[in-house]
Amino acid sequence: MSGARVFFVGGVMxxxxxxxxxxxxFYIPTMLAxxxxxxxxxxxLGRFSHVRNDAFYVVGNAVQVSAMAGVFGVxxxxxxxxxxxTLAPLLATPANRMALFLxxxxxxxxxxxxxxxxxxxxxxxxxxxxxxxxxxxxxxLIVLVSTAACTGFxxxxxxxxxxxxxxxxxxxPAYFLMxxxxxxxxxxxxxxHWMQIVGSGMPLTHGIAAAREVAAGASLSSVSTLVWKxxxxxxxxxxxxxxxxxLFEAEGRRRASLELV
Amino acid sequence: xxxxxxxxxxWWFQLKQSTKAGIFVFTAIIEPLIFxxxxxxxxxxxxxxxxxxxxxxxxxxxxIWSATLFGAGGAINYQRWQGVLxxxxxxxxxxxxxxxxxxxxxxxxxxxxxxxxxxxxxAVFGIPLxxxxxxxxxxxxxxxxxxxxxxxxxxxxxxILYREANALSNMLEFPVWIVTGAICPAGCTTSPGGSRRRxxxxxxxxxxxxxxxxxxxxxxxxxxxxxS
Numbered sequence: 001m002s003g004a005r006v007f008f009v010g011g012v013m014x015x016x017x018x019x020x021x022x023x024x025x026f027y028i029p030t031m032l033a034x035x036x037x038x039x040x041x042x043x044x045l046g047r048f049s050h051v052r053n054d055a056f057y058v059v060g061n062a063v064q065v066s067a068m069a070g071v072f073g074v075x076x077x078x079x080x081x082x083x084x085x086t087l088a089p090l091l092a093t094p095a096n097r098m099a100l101f102l103x104x105x106x107x108x109x110x111x112x113x114x115x116x117x118x119x120x121x122x123x124x125x126x127x128x129x130x131x132x133x134x135x136x137x138x139x140x141l142i143v144l145v146s147t148a149a150c151t152g153f154x155x156x157x158x159x160x161x162x163x164x165x166x167x168x169x170x171x172x173p174a175y176f177l178m179x180x181x182x183x184x185x186x187x188x189x190x191x192x193h194w195m196q197i198v199g200s201g202m203p204l205t206h207g208i209a210a211a212r213e214v215a216a217g218a219s220l221s222s223v224s225t226l227v228w229k230x231x232x233x234x235x236x237x238x239x240x241x242x243x244x245x246x247l248f249e250a251e252g253r254r255r256a257s258l259e260l261v
Numbered sequence: 262x263x264x265x266x267x268x269x270x271x272w273w274f275q276l277k278q279s280t281k282a283g284i285f286v287f288t289a290i291i292e293p294l295i296f297x298x299x300x301x302x303x304x305x306x307x308x309x310x311x312x313x314x315x316x317x318x319x320x321x322x323x324x325i326w327s328a329t330l331f332g333a334g335g336a337i338n339y340q341r342w343q344g345v346l347x348x349x350x351x352x353x354x355x356x357x358x359x360x361x362x363x364x365x366x367x368x369x370x371x372x373x374x375x376x377x378x379x380x381x382x383x384a385v386f387g388i389p390l391x392x393x394x395x396x397x398x399x400x401x402x403x404x405x406x407x408x409x410x411x412x413x414x415x416x417x418x419x420x421i422l423y424r425e426a427n428a429l430s431n432m433l434e435f436p437v438w439i440v441t442g443a444i445c446p447a448g449c450t451t452s453p454g455g456s457r458r459r460x461x462x463x464x465x466x467x468x469x470x471x472x473x474x475x476x477x478x479x480x481x482x483x484x485x486x487x488x489s
Contacts, residue, residue, distance in 0.1 A: 037435035
């Protein structure tokens with residue numbers, strides 16, 4: 001019961017306290033406008049490069065922008081403990097660490113889903129993207145799975161907030177490298193083999209591929225393998241994040257570095 | 262003489278300070294390299310080999326824009342956080358002469374972007390660097406830096422009205438790349454078979470014409486893409 005409370009209540013409280021982009025003056029330009037312009041930019045770039053049509057870039061980027069919450073948001077709610085000097089007291093509590101850290105991911109999954117949905121809406125209104133209405137529930141499910149997997153990756157990035165003073169040193173490159181490795185804007189087949197291997201182990205890659213097929217009218221069963229792969233990769237990142245968080249917590253205690261800012 | 266000294270020293274100090282900040286290193290070097298790589302593979306997949314150098318050059322120009330946007334847009338806010346805004350305003354020289362070299366330093370940081378993406382393209386992808394008009398190229402870059410530095414002055418002083426200046430900087434990064442034609446030329450916002458959706462903002466943006474001149478000085482084969 002205590003673990004569930006830490007997971008749900010603690011997660012929401014940390015979101016409200018540490019996610020500093022939640023005020024409208026920050027949320028609208030950063031979490032909505034930035035992703036919208038990202039989608040437009042790459043769609044225009046796609047037209048210029050003649051590689052794929054608008055739908056390719058809308059789906060790829062609309063799923064990827066969930067990383068604004070999944071990577072930046074999670075990194076902020078973990079790294080933010082250091083800036084606010086609450087990291088040491090937090091880790092002095094006997095709270096279940098799994099519930100403590102995973103609870104921080106839950107609001108960001110919902111947040112990432114909203115950002116992603118807004119991205120699809122922008123694509124529908126401003127670009128040549130017109131998926132069949134019947135595909136929307138399937139698309140929503142895939143986006144949810146992808147956002148959750150991305151949030152697992154964000155927790156791995158956020159774990160470095162326990163080790164480093166500035167978690168954004170990791171989260172910034174992580175976000176932009178996803179644009180390159182996950183088949184967001186460049187078809188995976190156009191990348192070198194080693195990049196395809198890296199990309200296939202990253203979150204969003206399989207989710208984006210599945211979302212593209214579903215947006216083109218495919219059934220959920222025909223992309224189930226991709227969706228399961230995405231979910232499995234996400235689970236692996238959650239596990240890796242938990243292990244890293246425990247490792248860096250122990251390291252922080254040993255080095256007395258939890259309060260360094 | 263005093264003004265020139267003030268500008269030179271403030272510019273140099275700000276340049277050194279920015280070079281040591283993680284966010285500027287990322288914005289000026291890492292991010293442009295990621296975009297250069299992305300653009301390289303995208304254009305390669307589009308079977309437009311003549312545009313590979315253009316990809317490296319454009320990513321560098323995007324980096325100059327980003328450095329200006331983040332450095333100049335947040336200049337006054339950074340001073341406020343560091344607690345030096347009041348002393349700077351209270352100092353005898355006009356505040357404008359203090360802020361301008363700072364925004365100029367921000368755009369100068371963008372030289373790292375251009376250098377890194379061109380070297381990255383040459384070293385990693387073997388993109389040949391044939392400068393048809395090297396002097397014109399350097400001149401175009403210098404003019405771009407100064408023009409963006411002056412624009413940075415406008416950004417820095419405008420953003421002060423908005424407490425979350427870095428949110429505006431985040432938001433404006435992609436739009437300025439679109440309207441200045443940093444990587445997409447004028448016609449790329451036109452939908453295939455659709456109507457043109459872009460207005461005339463990009464035509465007056467300082468980076469745009471200098472960017473075009475820069476590309477033209479690199480190779481005639483590229484210049485045709487930018488004459489509209």
